[in-house]
Amino acid sequence: MSKLELLSDALDYIESNICENITAEDVADACYCSKSYLQKIFRYVNCCSIKEYIIKRRLTKAARDLVDNPSVSILDIALKYCYNSPEAFTRAFKQVWQSNPSVFRKEARFTQLYPRQFMPIKKGDDYMNERRHVDITELYDLFVDRKECYFLCCDIKSLAPINEISYKAGDLAILEVLKRMDKVAGDEDVVFRIGGDEFVLLSNSKEIEYASKISDEMLKMNGQTFDFEGRDIPLSVYVAITRYNSKVLKYDELFTSLHKTIKECK
Secondary structure: OOHHHHHHHHHHHHHHOOOOOOOHHHHHHHOOOOHHHHHHHHHHHHOOOHHHHHHHHHHHHHHHHHHHOOOOOHHHHHHHOOOOOHHHHHHHHHHHHOOOHHHHHHHOOOOOOOOOOOOOOOOOOOOHHHOOOOOHHHHHHHHHHOOOOOEEEEEEOOHHHHHHHOHHHHHHHHHHHHHHHHHHOOOOOEEEEOOOOEEEEEOOOOOHHHHHHHHHHHHHOOOOEEEEOOEEEEOOEEEEEEOOOOOOOOHHHHHHHHHHHHHHOO
16 A cells, blocks of 8 residues: 555545544554554654644534534534533634634634645745645545535656756755746645645636646746756646546545546646
8 A cells, every 4th residue: 555545544534533532543553554654654744643633623623613503502512523521622622723612603713714725845845934824634625615626736747857966956846846836826726745746736616717727827837947056957747637526525536536637647
């Protein structure tokens, strides 16, 4: 099983059992791997532990319930997401949302759940510090909300020769692709990474013309160079457009379909 398949299986298991009192050990057991190995992959890609992800995912869903279901009591929402008392739920909720549940519900502070970008890049990269991010725990809801919208898939052409110059040059190539995608993205579009040099832009549009326009703008930049220690290195990408058609969202099926789209466009 590849690391991506392992990660997607873990995310699917968490999503299916988010209202159960699951632990990192339970997730690892469901994926037939050691906790330490899964934890390492999970933290590298998502920049958080499995436990942190579960907590944030529960509280993201709890926040939506608070706003969307005003007749449901805060206690019932707390119990739904495995908190045994309103006090424990309030403490955890405030750590994530910087607001008490009652105040959050009253002010309907759910308008900024989906900022523009999600890119799991290692902390310390200069480019990451300039970004706004969609939290990994919010991606599932975003995919569901935009199930009829188009994905734009990108893959770097011939990254290996760039890495032969220097792995640092390869890292700069990856950042350059992200900059190009950010340049062509609309304000509500979201960019995320699904592989070493494979990226996806999820649009907020159901119109193929919109996705095609972004694709054309990306392709126009093929051959443009980026600077590495005074050397101009040309960079090009493959680009393909797709839409996820399954009625039920599963991470493993979604990521597999996106990788297939990239492979077929080469």
